[in-house]
Amino acid sequence: MSSTMMVERTGMGIPGMGVPGVGTPSYGTPTTTPTTGNYVMVPRCTLKFEKCAGGMKVVCVCEDKMACSMVQNLCTMLAGGMCSCCVMLNGMTVCICNFTMGLCKCEMTDSGVCITCTSGDSKCCEMIQAYCECLSCLVNSGCTCCVLFNNTPVCCGVYESSHVKTTGSKK
Secondary structure, three states: OOOEEEEEOOOOOOOOOOOOOOOOOOOOOOOOOOOOOOEEEEEEEEEEEEEEOOEEEEEEEOOOHHHHHHHHHHHHHHOOOOEEEEEEEOOEEEEEEEOOOOEEEEEEEOOEEEEEEEOOOHHHHHHHHHHHHHHHHHHHOOOEEEEEEOOEEEEEEEEHHHHOOOOOOOO
């Protein structure tokens, strides 16, 4: 399925965010069998970040109906938990945004989901909108963003403008 990505789920390569005991050095003789990565297929989407009154919106659009259904089902199951975004470049984590300062709501659209993170506090709103600018810049520059609920990837994708091909040539 070309509309999915394989993502390591034990913390997205984020130190301290994975499974306890995995990746931590042990002293003496190991008493357990080492665990391997926990991978999940995550729908590939086109992401768009927008500022809105009180915060920001993340719009995830899937071209494939099966991927769209999967994103919507994952969001329905995990809604109400902490929302975060993990931005990666060549598989390495560049930035992590945890939306702990706002209230995140997930709404279904015809082609995916729209996640709105807002706050009534003006300083929290500033932080959320700063995240919006940061995420837009990173993803527009070629990074991949994974949207997570409760540290579980819901969708991964790139910014919509990166799909637009130019037909003219520069001289």
